[in-house]
Amino acid sequence: MSANIHPSAPSTPTPDTRHLEKSLRNKQSLFSFAMSAVVGMLTILALVPLFSVVLMLFYRGGKSLSFALFYELPPGPMQEGGGFGNAILGTVVMVGIAAAIAVPMGVLAALFLAETAPDSRLAKTVRFCGKVLTGFPSILAGVFAYGAVVLLTGGFSAVAGGVALSILMLPTVMLTAEEALRMVPLKMKEAAIGMGATDFQCVWMVLLPTSLPGILTGVMLAVARAAGETAPLLFTALFSNYWISAGGNVELMQPTASLAVLIYNFSGVPFQNQVELAWAAALVLVLLVLTVNLIGQAISRRRID
Amino acid sequence: MTNAETMESTTTNTPQHDVVIECDIRELYYGNFKAVRDTYVPIHKGAITAFIGPSGCGKSTVLRCLNRMNDLVRGFRFEGRVNFLGRDIYDPAIDPVAIRRHIGMVFQQPNPFSMSIFNNVAFGLKLNRFKGNKEERVEMALRGAALWDEVKDKLHKSGLSLSGGQQQRLCIARAIATEPEVLLMDEPCSALDPIATRKVEELMLELKEKYTIAIVTHNLQQAQRVADKTGFLYVDTTEGSRTGYLVEFGDSDRLFEAPQEKYTQDYIRGEFS
Numbered sequence A: 001m002s003a004n005i006h007p008s009a010p011s012t013p014t015p016d017t018r019h020l021e022k023s024l025r026n027k028q029s030l031f032s033f034a035m036s037a038v039v040g041m042l043t044i045l046a047l048v049p050l051f052s053v054v055l056m057l058f059y060r061g062g063k064s065l066s067f068a069l070f071y072e073l074p075p076g077p078m079q080e081g082g083g084f085g086n087a088i089l090g091t092v093v094m095v096g097i098a099a100a101i102a103v104p105m106g107v108l109a110a111l112f113l114a115e116t117a118p119d120s121r122l123a124k125t126v127r128f129c130g131k132v133l134t135g136f137p138s139i140l141a142g143v144f145a146y147g148a149v150v151l152l153t154g155g156f157s158a159v160a161g162g163v164a165l166s167i168l169m170l171p172t173v174m175l176t177a178e179e180a181l182r183m184v185p186l187k188m189k190e191a192a193i194g195m196g197a198t199d200f201q202c203v204w205m206v207l208l209p210t211s212l213p214g215i216l217t218g219v220m221l222a223v224a225r226a227a228g229e230t231a232p233l234l235f236t237a238l239f240s241n242y243w244i245s246a247g248g249n250v251e252l253m254q255p256t257a258s259l260a261v262l263i264y265n266f267s268g269v270p271f272q273n274q275v276e277l278a279w280a281a282a283l284v285l286v287l288l289v290l291t292v293n294l295i296g297q298a299i300s301r302r303r304i305d
Numbered sequence B: 001m002t003n004a005e006t007m008e009s010t011t012t013n014t015p016q017h018d019v020v021i022e023c024d025i026r027e028l029y030y031g032n033f034k035a036v037r038d039t040y041v042p043i044h045k046g047a048i049t050a051f052i053g054p055s056g057c058g059k060s061t062v063l064r065c066l067n068r069m070n071d072l073v074r075g076f077r078f079e080g081r082v083n084f085l086g087r088d089i090y091d092p093a094i095d096p097v098a099i100r101r102h103i104g105m106v107f108q109q110p111n112p113f114s115m116s117i118f119n120n121v122a123f124g125l126k127l128n129r130f131k132g133n134k135e136e137r138v139e140m141a142l143r144g145a146a147l148w149d150e151v152k153d154k155l156h157k158s159g160l161s162l163s164g165g166q167q168q169r170l171c172i173a174r175a176i177a178t179e180p181e182v183l184l185m186d187e188p189c190s191a192l193d194p195i196a197t198r199k200v201e202e203l204m205l206e207l208k209e210k211y212t213i214a215i216v217t218h219n220l221q222q223a224q225r226v227a228d229k230t231g232f233l234y235v236d237t238t239e240g241s242r243t244g245y246l247v248e249f250g251d252s253d254r255l256f257e258a259p260q261e262k263y264t265q266d267y268i269r270g271e272f273s
Helices: A027-062 A085-116 A121-134 A138-153 A158-183 A186-194 A199-227 A259-267 A272-304 B002-013 B059-065 B096-102 B117-127 B134-144 B164-176 B194-207 B220-226 B252-257 B262-272
Strands: B019-030 B033-044 B048-052 B076-084 B103-106 B182-186 B212-216 B229-236 B243-251
Touching: A027 A272, A085 A121, A085 A158, A085 A199, A085 A259, A085 A272, A121 A158, A138 A158, A158 A199, A186 A199, A186 B164, A199 A272, A199 B117, A259 A272, B019 B059, B019 B212, B033 B048, B033 B059, B033 B212, B033 B229, B048 B059, B048 B220, B059 B182, B059 B212, B059 B243, B096 B103, B103 B164, B117 B134, B117 B164, B134 B164, B164 B182, B164 B194, B194 B212, B194 B220, B220 B252, B229 B252, B229 B262, B243 B252, B243 B262
Parallel strands: B033 B243, B048 B212, B048 B229, B103 B182, B182 B212
Antiparallel strands: B019 B033, B019 B076, B229 B243
């Protein structure tokens, strides 16, 4: 009888260890389990939009994907075929203009924030404004560029689009660059100063090269965001059915096509071919942004090594 | 004051032109904090001068005064003078950048730049727009720092890929590549293991032939092994804060064997018994 260690036999001297076993009958562990399940489900739910969009793009846009898309012009309403080579080029050019404005300005501002006067009232104000600007409604950037460039130069243009996008890029570039500059160990800066480097030499030869991966990560993130923006371009670059370059000259002061605006324009029309092109353009745009993001992450990962 | 007497005796022992840097700190503040007072130290040409003393006695602060590295510290205020080749380097007309090119520095933590070994050593040459043969100078500096044989096959590799001791010798090579008159070393071995420490010490004795060296160390044996002159700093807490000051300065042999000041005696005996 004493050899019987079955739990149902309370007469045995073996201690009852059932309360040590995992059991959902315990209210606390049941609650804990339920919460874990909820967290997991919500996580999956949060990923649903992303994956459904990407899947949908591959499903709807993938079939019309072809090489011709990359070098042909957008078709008219009843035409067959065509592509959006001019929109890809326009997006690249306008993001390029935006980067050419935002990167030098952002990095120089970051140098001021991180090095020149980190605790000054001006720096604190600029930092605050930068953070506010990261959440700036992109359509307002378009309105600003409309007033500042379009009205002034008398027409929609790639330059106006670039200016609008640069406003959206600037805070990201500035704040990430400041962070990257602050990550440079003080001892490296001391080494440079101790060697007799001037402030400029210290910045140019040590601080910037050392923080370059971090700065580039910020630039990549900003580029990825700018490439996908539609609203600021509606007021500034508008759209064009033609190439940005005419006879070898790049016309920066003409209305310019972009992928985002092409998607916007073509998705609302009743013409089958244009709608399909919009799907394909959306896929290309997502892949473009994804590539830029991946490059940015690869660069930032190299920084840790 | 015995402080003045020791000072007197050293200045009479050695002719004045032998002194490369004459450091006379009357009062030194970081903000409202008085960090160092009444410290007079002559740095003699071709000799190794060591600063010893307990933590927080201001020995690193004194060293950093000699090439104006303290300028980087906010709230730094200095009363006194530091003469280098007869000029007060705290004279407003003096460019601290130029001073640092003549008075090089090696820091407590090895701090190579995240660039190749070659570019680390050539850094100072680039700062000075050196026109001559860079490869030759880099090799010379690396040989001078007893590192050449270990790195000659991987000059393009990152300076950060080296071991701690090698990194510190790389920093020494970087500092001597521009052939400064004086080399300041701020506890250069405190982050190194005993073998690497021994190498750096041997190196210091070799470098002495060409350069004037001032070193801060909390290792008394190290001061005794390498230094010709030693200054002992101590912390004065009588005024309520912790202010460092020079207690005694003189030839290392004399200072370690027959310290004249009670504080010095206590400190040295405490370390050895």
